[in-house]
Structure formats: structure tokens, C-alpha cells
Amino acid sequence: MKSLALNAFFYECGAEILKAVRAPEYILPTLLMPIAFYLLFAFALPGAGDNNALYFLATYGIFAVMGPSIFGFGVGVANERDRGWLSIKRASPAPAIAYLGAKITVTLIFASLALIPIYLAAGFGAGIALPHSVWALLLGLHLMSVIPFILIGLIVGFSLGSNGAVAISNIVFLAMAALGGLWLPIFLFPDALQKISITLPSYQLAEIALAIVDAPTPTDSLRVPSENITVVVIMTIFLASLAYLAWARQRN
Amino acid sequence: MLNRVFFITISSLIALLGLVIFFLPTPTQENEVFSNNSFAVENISIFDGYKVLKNHSLIVEDGIITQVGKQIIIPKGISTFHGIGKTLLPGLIDSHTHVYGEALRASLRFGVTTSLDMFTSPAMLKNMKDKRQSLTNTSASDLWSAGILATVPGGHGTQFPVSVETITTADEAHTWVANRIAEGSDYIKLVYMPNNNYIKSLDLITASAIIKAGHDQGVMVVAHISTLKAAQEMLDAGIDGLVHIFTDKPVTERFIAQAVKDGIFVIPTLTVIAAVDGQKTGAALAANPQVTAYLTTLQKQGLVTNFGTSWPSFDFDIGMQNTLKLYAAGVPILAGSDAPNPGTTHGASLHQEMELLVRAGLTPLAALSAATAVPAQAFGIKGRGSIKVGARADFITVVGRPDVDISRSLFIDKIIKNGYEVKREKPEGSDNMVHQPLESSLLGTFDTDILPSTDLAEQGFTWEGTDDRMANGNSEARVYQIENGADETGGALRVHAKIKSGFLFPWAGAYFARTDQAARNIDAYKAISFQIRGTPGKYTALMFTTGMARIPPAQTFNVSHDWKTITLDMEAFSGLKSESFVGFAITAGPALGLFDYDIDNVIFRE
Amino acid sequence: MSLHFNELSQLLARLQPRKVQPPRKGECTIMNSSCLQSASPNTSVICAQGLSKKFDKNYALQHIDLSIKSGGVTAILGANGAGKTTFILCCLGLRKQSSGILTIFGDAPGSIVSKRRIGVMLQDADLPDLLTPREHITLFASYYPNPANIDEILNTCKLTEFADKKYRKLSGGQKRRVQFALAIIGNPDLVFLDEPTTGLDTDTRRMLWDVVRKLAKTGRTIILTTHYLEEADVLADRVVVVKAGRIIADGLTAEIRELAGGGLIKCISNISEERIGDYPDVVSVRQNGRFTEINSLNPTSTLRILLSEDQTVSELIVSKPSLEEAFDTLNNTVSESTV
The missing domain is CATH 3.20.20.140 (Metal-dependent hydrolases)
Incomplete structure (x- = not known):
């Protein structure tokens, strides 16, 4: 019956894609905002240029995948739960893995679509040249970054109604982006704020991305990506546990 | 129907991602740039010798820097590499x-x-x-x-x-x-x-x-x-x-x-x-x-x-x-x-x-x-020493900003010498102890000068005086050629050695080695023989090898006023690493005093 | 109403009466469970024993003992908040019982094996707006090992005409048809329909009834909650009446109908009410204008006595009470007696 689950997964993916494509008003902002911000910060604003385009390539890539992850899962799941759709799904033999897997796949698809224009702008606009392996590794990391954000989205989606989920998702999204140093490097922040920053997965993921492209460090310190990876793994395990609890709470 | 939607979407997306990755700019291939000594470097921080010029570009033609600036036009067809995140130093x-x-x-x-x-x-x-x-x-x-x-x-x-x-x-x-x-x-x-x-x-x-x-x-x-x-x-x-x-x-x-x-x-x-x-x-x-x-x-x-x-x-x-x-x-x-x-x-x-x-x-x-x-x-x-138009294209690029963090100077990306990229390879075989055999078994006949046989002299092997002043001792050795060696033919190596107290084991004598202390394999030899005469007393023959952290393997022998042939078995140099031979010495000491002695026909025996 | 609870109890005794008891503290129902022992496909499709579900301090279900055998339509009848939906959600594994035993096809509710044999139409569940009925049904078909043909189902549920319209643009009745189609696309052995016809237009209701009857004919088991007595009356073979989380009556539809009074005799007679009231089996008598209405447990014998005493009886009508009347009777009786 494994093939049944796999087949169901393909159908779920198709359904999720159609749903997303038929509601462009939801998906377009999450696709266009990152590239718009990247163009603004890396090209248009004063102080852009120099080595910033490389720095922002790493951080805005994380920013780009956050939108589809947090909103797709947080708001999407909360909405389907509100409508009772999730109950029908859970009563049906729909494999949970196919449902979640399809949502993750679609998130990855839209994360990719958000990344591509940024990569193109960085490569052909800012003249950033990286070996194929580094581009591929960066893409891999950016796509992998959806995982903690999806978990955050799931926690929000399972815990809150759709209205609450929209509000909280926005707050989480903005905090992750701004405080995580995705828009501007955190060394520009006051010390207290920097301490908060390093507790955010967005910051830790951005540091890994910066290490991959070997972007110049704004301060004297060297990057130690192995530490960032460890922190991200721990954060992910923690978030996964929370998401599981939020899901288990559904059935009482 | 739904699964086809998925398959079409995912395969087009993967193809798109593949294309994007493939066509995104990559640092220009090394051999492309450095097969000739004309190329350009774009968007790099240049340390010109005194200050850092951010986001500059530079053109090298035939090994000479011909343009440096922020808005320079890079001619078509010239190899270019991007230096974002890097610093170029003279x-x-x-x-x-x-x-x-x-x-x-x-x-x-x-x-x-x-x-x-x-x-x-x-x-x-x-x-x-x-x-x-x-x-x-x-x-x-x-x-x-x-x-x-x-x-x-x-x-x-x-x-x-x-x-x-x-x-x-x-x-x-x-x-x-x-x-x-x-x-x-x-x-x-x-x-x-x-x-x-x-x-x-x-x-x-x-x-x-x-x-x-x-x-x-x-x-x-x-x-x-x-x-x-x-x-x-x-x-x-x-x-x-x-x-x-x-x-x-x-x-x-x-x-x-x-x-x-x-x-x-x-x-x-x-x-x-x-x-x-x-x-x-x-x-x-x-x-x-x-x-x-x-x-x-x-x-x-x-x-x-x-x-x-x-x-x-x-x-x-x-x-x-x-x-x-x-x-x-x-x-x-x-x-x-x-x-x-x-x-x-x-x-x-x-x-x-x-x-x-x-x-x-x-x-x-x-x-x-x-x-x-x-x-x-x-x-x-x-x-040299600065990046400006007309300067020789000798420079390095490093990752990061050495002007902020000096340790970054060691994060070397490329080394350019005369406009060509230098491969940072260390000499082959320098790590493992496989050394080539000693070029000749004839270490010296001293017939016309104090140099070893031609094959060895061309490799940079010499006979020099050696004494304990390198270990803060006070002994002195001087070596020179004399006429009439053993059997009254050719010449010999005269060692004038003053053994003075100062170092715990004072020594002075003659030393055979290459000037850069490069090692050779003498595995093929069973013994070393030489003829010697001089101030009577006890003398020492020493073998030097690479990586020595202890007293070198040595054998002692007696010398008299008359020529005699000394043959020393290699095995008796206990602990000798014959595959990484560096040098050979015949010294007087540790008894104090003046020693004059002559050496002739130093030969490794098979 | 002059029916007494004592008399009703006698009647209930004839119909495998249930003793409704609150669950005792520390009671262990796992051992000795007939649900587990009888977990073979030929016996119970659904088996509940001592099933209770508590939300905070209130019992939504209290010590339900119920066994539903394979085949036929069972209606779970009750007012809003009686516990019908909670029972179904428990059967689907969407709610976990507080105590007691519940098995579906001999398995725990919510197991993938049982889910593959179940189809569901929930009361207030809505589908994603942006897919078409065909896409919804196709997607659901992919969950099941032996789904029905999609076009056939579209046809059966009268959806063919707007199969490719977005769900958002369908009318309320059309949406319910899509939901119903999802319940039956998997060729299920067991179908749960939670208030399927609430607020439906008559066309859709008739379609649904037709399909349910057809399914029942092919040996499927259908569990239907409703507060439309008419629905249970026309569809169900068996009716389970729940009130405040307890089963107050359970039997074949005809039996339940009888429960509330064997039959109603309506005629013009000159025998006094008191006299008729003394007849055996007569539950109640009342004068309604010119007509005398006699509620009897055994209308045949009552009629025999009446006809022997009064030759002038005219305009005689003997009828079985509707389920609605029976339901009303039961509902009121139990509430009076338990208060």
C-alpha cells in the first residue's frame, strides 16, 4: 500500500499547486516582496554596492523562503482547520504524510520561485560570481531553511484560528526578518537586540548562508558555521516537538 | 490529472533551477585567466600599498597593471574574475x-x-x-x-x-x-x-x-x-x-x-x-x-x-x-x-x-x-609593493578584509606573479620521506679543491667546517685543501680544529652536506670509508638525517700521524635513517686541544 | 398524555431493554469485553461498550452500549446536542473517548485499515474553495484502494453539470452533493452521514435518499444522524434514539413506532371514554370533536372489543403512529421520568 500513499502524495501536490495558482493574490506578494527588498537594499539604497550584494544574497535568500513557509503553513493550515476541511482529511484514509509532504513540496516550489529572481539579480545585476557548487550549495541551504519556518507555521496553524494565525504569522515573519539580520546586519543593532537576534533561526541560517558564499564579515570575527548548524539543528528539534504537541492537542 | 499537474510543475521547476544554477556567473576558470598574463579583476577591494580602494577593478596586460579604477571598461575577450568579498594586496x-x-x-x-x-x-x-x-x-x-x-x-x-x-x-x-x-x-x-x-x-x-x-x-x-x-x-x-x-x-x-x-x-x-x-x-x-x-x-x-x-x-x-x-x-x-x-x-x-x-x-x-x-x-x-598603473602584476587576493583583520592575509585566494597565477603546490615528495639516491658515492677526493665529486658539487653539496659555536660553544674549525694527499697523490682536506670548552660536548671538524640540508637516500651503501691522518687521538664520524631531535648516530676511531684507511659499517651507526641522509661529519673532540688532521678519498661502499 | 413511565418500561423490556447507568468510578471494561471478543467481520461493524466522552465536566456521551451489525441503515436520532455528532467523531477517531470501548470493524477507531472502509460526510465541514468537484473527488479517490469511477459518482450525485466549476461558486446544495460524493467515492463498507440533509433542497435530499437506499441494498452499512424523523422513518431500518448523551431507545423503526403506542384508533363511537379506558392494552383515550381517539398497544384486540360493544362505530381509521409521534412520546416520557 506504499504506492497508494505515494500516489496520494502526487495528487495532493497537484491539488496544492492548483489551489495556490488559483489564488495569485496570496502567493504573489510572498514571491515579489523578497526580490523587491533585495533590489532596494542591494542596489538602490545609498551604501549599496561594495560587498553588500553578496551579503544580501545570502540573507535575502533566507527572507525569500520564510514567506511561503510561515504563511503557507500558519495561515493555510489554520484556515483549513477552521473550515473543518482538516477533519474530513483526518477522517479519510488520506495519509498524513502525503498531506504534509505535499504542503512542504509546494512550499519548496514557491520558495524556489522566490529565490530565482534574487539569484538572477545577484548574478547578473551585481556581478556575483560563485562556483556552480557554491551556487548549488547555497540553493540547497536556502531550500532547507524552510524546515524550521514550516514548523513555526504548523505550530501557529494548529494552535490558532485563521484570524489569529494571520496576525501572529505577520508578527513572526517581520521579527524573524528584521531581528534576524536579514534586512540589515545585526551589528548595526543595539547590544540587547543583538542578543535576541542570535536566538532566531533566521539569524543562524543566514550565518550559514554567509559562510557558504564566504561573504566578508562586517566585524573582525570569523564565522564558525559548524556552530550555527548545531544551533539550527537544536532549534529545529525543539520546534518539531512543539509542532507535534500542537498537533496532538487536536485530538482530545 | 492532479498528479500530472504536479509532475509537470516539479519537472519544469527542477529544470529551471538547473538552468539558473548553470547559467549563473561563476568565477572565471583559472587556466582561462592565467594561461596568459593578461586579464581583469572586477569588483574587488584593492589595498594599493597604503589604503583600501573599495569596489575597484583592475586590468593586467602582459604582466603589467595597465588600468586601476572604479569605472574602467574591461575589453571584450579578456578573461575576468570577480573579487567580491576579497581583497587584493600587492x-x-x-x-x-x-x-x-x-x-x-x-x-x-x-x-x-x-x-x-x-x-x-x-x-x-x-x-x-x-x-x-x-x-x-x-x-x-x-x-x-x-x-x-x-x-x-x-x-x-x-x-x-x-x-x-x-x-x-x-x-x-x-x-x-x-x-x-x-x-x-x-x-x-x-x-x-x-x-x-x-x-x-x-x-x-x-x-x-x-x-x-x-x-x-x-x-x-x-x-x-x-x-x-x-x-x-x-x-x-x-x-x-x-x-x-x-x-x-x-x-x-x-x-x-x-x-x-x-x-x-x-x-x-x-x-x-x-x-x-x-x-x-x-x-x-x-x-x-x-x-x-x-x-x-x-x-x-x-x-x-x-x-x-x-x-x-x-x-x-x-x-x-x-x-x-x-x-x-x-x-x-x-x-x-x-x-x-x-x-x-x-x-x-x-x-x-x-x-x-x-x-x-x-x-x-x-x-x-x-x-x-x-x-x-x-x-x-x-x-613593486603597490597597485598602480605601470606596476608589475605581482599581487595576491585574499578572502575577507586583512585591513580590518590582519590574520585574513593568510586566507589566500590567488597569488599572481608577473601576471601569472602561481600554483600553491609544495614540492613533490617533500612530505613523505622518499628521497632520491645520493648522486654519487664519491664524497670527496680533494685533488684540486675541497668540493665533492662533480655530480655532488653540481647538486650543491659542499665540504664546510663545522663547530659547536652553533650550539653556543667556543670551538672553531677551519677547512682547506692541501696538496699531496694519501698515497702522495692529488690533495687532501685539511681540518684545523680548536676544541675549546663552552658546549657540553665540544666539537669541531669537517661537514659534508648540501647547503639547503636536502636529504638523500643512501640505502644502497653498506659502509663508508676514508683515509685519515693527523694529531693522534680519538675522532668521531657522524651521520646526519632529517628530523633529528637527538644526538646523531656516530662511531669513534683512532687516528695517528700516518695515513690509514678507516671503514665504518653503516649498520654500526645505530639508529641511522639511511633513506633520509643529510650530511656526514668527521670531527675531533670532545677532548680539548688543537687538532690538525687530513681527510682523503671519502667513499660510500656498496 | 397519560402514558406512564412504568408502562413504557414494560415495553422497553420487550425490546432488549437497556439500563442506562453512569459509568462507575474505576470501572474496568477492557477485560471481558464483548466488543473485543466478537471482533470478527461477520458480527459488529461498530461496537461500543460503556463508551463515555466527557468535555470538561459535562458528558457528551454517557455509557453507550451499542452494536451495529453489517448492512442496513441505522439512524441516530436526537435533538441538537444530544451527542450524535460526538459519537460519530469518536467512531472516526477524531475524538478520543474518555472511557469505555469502541471498535470499528474490530479495530480501534482511526486506524488506517478501518478508514479505508469508511466514507464520511461531516456536518459542518467545508472544502477548499479553489478546486472543482472533479478535482476534489479525484483527490479523494486517490486515498482509497478501490475507488468508484469518478464520472459515475459525479453522475450519481448529479454533479456532472458543474463538475468543473470552482467549489466556491457552487450553491449550498451543490456543495453538500460534493461532500456526499467524497463520502462514497471510496466504495466504503461503512458510511457516516452526519446530518446529511440539514438545510437541503428537496431535489438534493431525494437524490441522497435514493443513493443511500441503493447503497444499503448492496450490503453497505450506513450510519445516519438526523433530527429529521421523516428521514429516519423513510430510510432507516434501525433507529437509535439518544438524549443527553444516553441511548433511550434502540430498535427497528417499526418497533420504535410501536413503542410510543401500538396504534391509533380514530372513530365516531358512543361508548364513553371511561369505558374504553378500561379496555386491556388501551394506553389513552381522548375525545377530539366528534371523534374518539384511542391509543392502544394492541389495536386489533381493542378494536375487536369496541366493535362487539358498539355496532354504530363509523368513520373508523386505524393507523400506526409516525416516528415523529413516537419520538415525541419517548422524549417527553424519559425527560419527565428522569427529572
Whole structure:
């Protein structure tokens, strides 16, 4: 019956894609905002240029995948739960893995679509040249970054109604982006704020991305990506546990 | 239906991602850029020798920098690489080094494109000037040299296996300097260490005469000193620069004022001073992951070696403080490593010198200048040490900003010499102990000179005197050729050895080795034989190998006034690593006294 | 109403009466469970024993004992909040019982094996707006090992005409048809329909009834909650009446109908009410204008006596009570007696 689950997964993916494509008003902002911000910060604003385009390539890539992850899962799941759709799904033999897997796949698809224009702008606009392996590794990391954000989205989606989920998702999204140093490097922040920053997965993921492209460090310190990876793994395990609890709470 | 939607979407997306990754710009392929010495570097931070120019580009044509700027137009078809996140530095200049063997290649592996030698065998100066004029593809840095140094017999500089034309009186100064210029020396280095109980030195009059003779004949004169007093006397005598910082006392206001006024420069060589003062900086450098991959085993050994004893009046802290004070007053500070002294090595140690200059209080920018533009200016070397139009395309690119974090100078991305990229490969086989066999079994017949057989002499093997002064002893050895060797034919090697107390196991004798101590395999031989006569007594034969950390394997034998043949089984040299033979010595000692002995027909037997 | 609870109890005793008891503290129903022992496909499709579900301090279900055998339509009848939906959610594994035993096809509710044999139409569940009925049904078909033909189902549920319209643009009745189609696309052995016809237009209701009848004919088991007595009356073979989380009556539809009074005799007679009231089996008598209405447990014998005593009886009508009347009766009786 494994093939049944796999087949169901393909159908779920198709359904999720159609749903997303038929509601462009939801998906377009999450696709266009990152590239718009990247163009603004890396090209248009004063102080852009120099080595910033490389720095922002790493951080805005994380920013780009956050939108589809947090909103797709947080708001999407909360909405389907509100409508009772999730109950029908859970009563049906729909494999949970196919449902979640399809949502993750679609998130990855839209994360990719958000990344591509940024990569193109960085490569052909800012003249950033990286070996194929580094581009591929960066893409891999950016796509992998959806995982903690999806978990955050799931926690929000399972815990809150759709209205609450929209509000909280926005707050989480903005905090992750701004405080995580995705828009501007955190060394520009006051010390207290920097301490908060390093507790955010967005910051830790951005540091890994910066290490991959070997972007110049704004301060004297060297990057130690192995530490960032460890922190991200721990954060992910923690978030996964929370998401599981939020899901288990559904059935009482 | 739904699954087809998915398959179509996912396969188009994967194809799209593949295409994007494939077509995104990549750093231009290395061989594309460097198969010729014309190319462009775009969007890189350029340290021009004094300051950083952000987001600049540069064009190299036929090994010469032809354009530098922010908005330059890069001609179509020229290979280009992007330098975002990187800094371009002029090729580094090591202002104090001693060059032999692999030194120039080892230097270039770490971005040192110009080496200012402060004492080497004149043999090394051959072709030096031609080579540094040319723009051909090379794996070695370019050399400027003092040739041999000015010292008295038995003074500092005579302890090495290089024959030194010594100087004792002021009258000889003019001729001595002329001889150096004839040999090709670019400048004159003298050793001035008066009032030293252990080492003989030029006196002030002779030293002053050398300075004057140098200036008269149009060359710069620099001095090796170790004390403030000696430095002050050299300053008074009109010296052009000091090749060490003095570390016995804090620098005086008078000295500073006079140094600024006279425009002298100082090469502090903090790296070697740290090593003498037991700071273990060499071991730290050898362990640095940015360094260790590019070092040969021999270099690593050199770095972890200590001077053994901590010498008086070598205070690293005073050295750093004096350096900072002179820098703050405006005295040009030049970075020099004094490699390959114990605790230092060619190339890598210059980066450590910059780091120590920063530790002393210089800014990273000033430390970079000390290894680039400042020495080029001090020694009047044109077209090097700075990035500007017309300069030789000698430069390195490093990842990150060494102008903020000096340790970034070791994060080397590319090394460009004469417009060609240098491969940072260390010599093949330098790590494993597979050495080539010794070129000839005939170590010496001494029929016309003291050189070994032709095959070995061409490889740089020599016979030299060796004594315990290298271990702070007082014994002395002198070797020379005499006529009428064993069996009354040809000649022989005469050893004049004075065994004096000072070192625990005093020795003096004759030493066969290559000047760079390169190893050879002598596995094929079962014994070594030679003929010997001389002052009766007990003598010692020693075998030297690489990586020795203990007393070398040795055998003793008796000598009388009559020639006799000594044959020593190789097996009896207990613990000998015959696959990495470095040298062979026949010495007198440890009994004190005068020993004169003659050696002939030294042969390895199969 | 003059029916007494005592009499009702007698009747209930004839119909496998249930003793409704609150669960005792510490009661262990796992051992000795007939649900587990009888977990073979031929016996119970659904088996509940001592099933209770508590939300905070209120019982939504209290000690339900119920066994539903394979085949036929069972209606779970009750007012809003009686616990019908909670029972179904428990059967689907969407709610976990507080105590007691519940098995579906001999398995725990919510197991993938049982889910593959179940189809569900939930009361207030809505589908994603942006897919078409065909896409919804196709997607659901992919969950099941032996789904029905999609076009056939579209046809059966009268969806063919707007199969490719977005769900958002469908009318309420059309949406319910899509939901119903999802319940039956998997060729399920057991179908839960939670208030399927609430607020439906008559066309859709008739369609749904037709399909349910057809399914029942092919041996499927259908569980239907409703507060439309008419629906249970026309569709169900068996009716389970729940009130405040308890089963108050359970039997074949005809039996339940009888429960509330064997039959209603309506006629014009000159025998006095008191006299008729003394007849055996007569539950109640009342004068309604010219008509005398006699509620009897055994209308045949009552009628025999009445006809022997009064030759003038005219305009005689004998009828079985509707389920609605029975339901009303039961509901009121139990509530009166338990208060």
C-alpha cells in the first residue's frame, strides 16, 4: 500500500499547486516582496554596492523562503482547520504524510520561485560570481531553511484560528526578518537586540548562508558555521516537538 | 490529472533551477585567466600599498597593471574574475630573509613576491638580476640581496656553512664593498655587535668606514644590531637602516628624533625575536590550518625548532614597544621575517610578522604597508609593493578584509606573479620521506679543491667546517685543501680544529652536506670509508638525517700521524635513517686541544 | 398524555431493554469485553461498550452500549446536542473517548485499515474553495484502494453539470452533493452521514435518499444522524434514539413506532371514554370533536372489543403512529421520568 500513499502524495501536490495558482493574490506578494527588498537594499539604497550584494544574497535568500513557509503553513493550515476541511482529511484514509509532504513540496516550489529572481539579480545585476557548487550549495541551504519556518507555521496553524494565525504569522515573519539580520546586519543593532537576534533561526541560517558564499564579515570575527548548524539543528528539534504537541492537542 | 499537474510543475521547476544554477556567473576558470598574463579583476577591494580602494577593478596586460579604477571598461575577450568579498594586496616583500635552496619558492607559496636577502652565499646571486627584470612565468619570488655580510673572523655570520670574506680594518672597507658590488650585492649589510662577550664584532671605526664606502660607491648600508647602544652608534655613523629592532632597552627620545631626522628605516623582525624569547610563535604558525597545508616537513621542523636557550637582552615586549614608538614617531617600519632562523620559515613567517606588528600596536593597514609599499620605497625598488598603473602584476587576493583583520592575509585566494597565477603546490615528495639516491658515492677526493665529486658539487653539496659555536660553544674549525694527499697523490682536506670548552660536548671538524640540508637516500651503501691522518687521538664520524631531535648516530676511531684507511659499517651507526641522509661529519673532540688532521678519498661502499 | 413511565418500561423490556447507568468510578471494561471478543467481520461493524466522552465536566456521551451489525441503515436520532455528532467523531477517531470501548470493524477507531472502509460526510465541514468537484473527488479517490469511477459518482450525485466549476461558486446544495460524493467515492463498507440533509433542497435530499437506499441494498452499512424523523422513518431500518448523551431507545423503526403506542384508533363511537379506558392494552383515550381517539398497544384486540360493544362505530381509521409521534412520546416520557 506504499504506492497508494505515494500516489496520494502526487495528487495532493497537484491539488496544492492548483489551489495556490488559483489564488495569485496570496502567493504573489510572498514571491515579489523578497526580490523587491533585495533590489532596494542591494542596489538602490545609498551604501549599496561594495560587498553588500553578496551579503544580501545570502540573507535575502533566507527572507525569500520564510514567506511561503510561515504563511503557507500558519495561515493555510489554520484556515483549513477552521473550515473543518482538516477533519474530513483526518477522517479519510488520506495519509498524513502525503498531506504534509505535499504542503512542504509546494512550499519548496514557491520558495524556489522566490529565490530565482534574487539569484538572477545577484548574478547578473551585481556581478556575483560563485562556483556552480557554491551556487548549488547555497540553493540547497536556502531550500532547507524552510524546515524550521514550516514548523513555526504548523505550530501557529494548529494552535490558532485563521484570524489569529494571520496576525501572529505577520508578527513572526517581520521579527524573524528584521531581528534576524536579514534586512540589515545585526551589528548595526543595539547590544540587547543583538542578543535576541542570535536566538532566531533566521539569524543562524543566514550565518550559514554567509559562510557558504564566504561573504566578508562586517566585524573582525570569523564565522564558525559548524556552530550555527548545531544551533539550527537544536532549534529545529525543539520546534518539531512543539509542532507535534500542537498537533496532538487536536485530538482530545 | 492532479498528479500530472504536479509532475509537470516539479519537472519544469527542477529544470529551471538547473538552468539558473548553470547559467549563473561563476568565477572565471583559472587556466582561462592565467594561461596568459593578461586579464581583469572586477569588483574587488584593492589595498594599493597604503589604503583600501573599495569596489575597484583592475586590468593586467602582459604582466603589467595597465588600468586601476572604479569605472574602467574591461575589453571584450579578456578573461575576468570577480573579487567580491576579497581583497587584493600587492605582492608581499620580505625585508629580511636569508635565501638558499627552496627559500624563494617557499616564499612565493605565501604571496611573497620579492625577497630582500640579508646574507647568503654569492652563488645564490647568479642570474638574480636577470630574473627579477623578466616577466616570465615563475614559481619563485624575486631576490634582492646583500650577498655576504661584513663581519670579522669568528664574528656573527661565520658560523654558517658559507665561506665569508671577513674584514678587520677600516682600510679594507673600500675593497670589501667593491668586491660585494662585483658579486652582485644590491646593498651592504654589516654586523655591529660590539661589547658582546661571546661574539667578535666589527669595531665602530671599521663599521663606519664600511658605511662610508658603501655610500661612496652608491649602495645602501644596513646594520645588524641587538642593543640600543649599538643602534645609536650606527645611527651616528650614518646607517641607512637597521635590520632588527633592539630589545635590551626602551628606545630613547634622542634616538627617535635622530632616526626621524636622518630618515632611517627599521626592520624589527619581531618574529625571530619572539622565537629567541621563547614565545613559541613558530609552533603556533605551523599549526595554523591556513599555513600547514603549504609547508614542507622541513619547514614545519624549522618552525617548531627553538633557539634552545633564552638569550639575555632579547625581550620581546621591549622589542614590540620600541617598534611602536618608532612607528608612532614616523620611522618607516618594514616587515621582515629573518627566515629561516629557528621558529621561522620563508613565506608564512612574513604573515606572522605582520600579525606581530599589529600586536605591537600598528594598525592592520600599517602592517600591510610594512610588507608592501614601505620596503619598496625604502629600498628604492620600483614597480613593486603597490597597485598602480605601470606596476608589475605581482599581487595576491585574499578572502575577507586583512585591513580590518590582519590574520585574513593568510586566507589566500590567488597569488599572481608577473601576471601569472602561481600554483600553491609544495614540492613533490617533500612530505613523505622518499628521497632520491645520493648522486654519487664519491664524497670527496680533494685533488684540486675541497668540493665533492662533480655530480655532488653540481647538486650543491659542499665540504664546510663545522663547530659547536652553533650550539653556543667556543670551538672553531677551519677547512682547506692541501696538496699531496694519501698515497702522495692529488690533495687532501685539511681540518684545523680548536676544541675549546663552552658546549657540553665540544666539537669541531669537517661537514659534508648540501647547503639547503636536502636529504638523500643512501640505502644502497653498506659502509663508508676514508683515509685519515693527523694529531693522534680519538675522532668521531657522524651521520646526519632529517628530523633529528637527538644526538646523531656516530662511531669513534683512532687516528695517528700516518695515513690509514678507516671503514665504518653503516649498520654500526645505530639508529641511522639511511633513506633520509643529510650530511656526514668527521670531527675531533670532545677532548680539548688543537687538532690538525687530513681527510682523503671519502667513499660510500656498496 | 397519560402514558406512564412504568408502562413504557414494560415495553422497553420487550425490546432488549437497556439500563442506562453512569459509568462507575474505576470501572474496568477492557477485560471481558464483548466488543473485543466478537471482533470478527461477520458480527459488529461498530461496537461500543460503556463508551463515555466527557468535555470538561459535562458528558457528551454517557455509557453507550451499542452494536451495529453489517448492512442496513441505522439512524441516530436526537435533538441538537444530544451527542450524535460526538459519537460519530469518536467512531472516526477524531475524538478520543474518555472511557469505555469502541471498535470499528474490530479495530480501534482511526486506524488506517478501518478508514479505508469508511466514507464520511461531516456536518459542518467545508472544502477548499479553489478546486472543482472533479478535482476534489479525484483527490479523494486517490486515498482509497478501490475507488468508484469518478464520472459515475459525479453522475450519481448529479454533479456532472458543474463538475468543473470552482467549489466556491457552487450553491449550498451543490456543495453538500460534493461532500456526499467524497463520502462514497471510496466504495466504503461503512458510511457516516452526519446530518446529511440539514438545510437541503428537496431535489438534493431525494437524490441522497435514493443513493443511500441503493447503497444499503448492496450490503453497505450506513450510519445516519438526523433530527429529521421523516428521514429516519423513510430510510432507516434501525433507529437509535439518544438524549443527553444516553441511548433511550434502540430498535427497528417499526418497533420504535410501536413503542410510543401500538396504534391509533380514530372513530365516531358512543361508548364513553371511561369505558374504553378500561379496555386491556388501551394506553389513552381522548375525545377530539366528534371523534374518539384511542391509543392502544394492541389495536386489533381493542378494536375487536369496541366493535362487539358498539355496532354504530363509523368513520373508523386505524393507523400506526409516525416516528415523529413516537419520538415525541419517548422524549417527553424519559425527560419527565428522569427529572
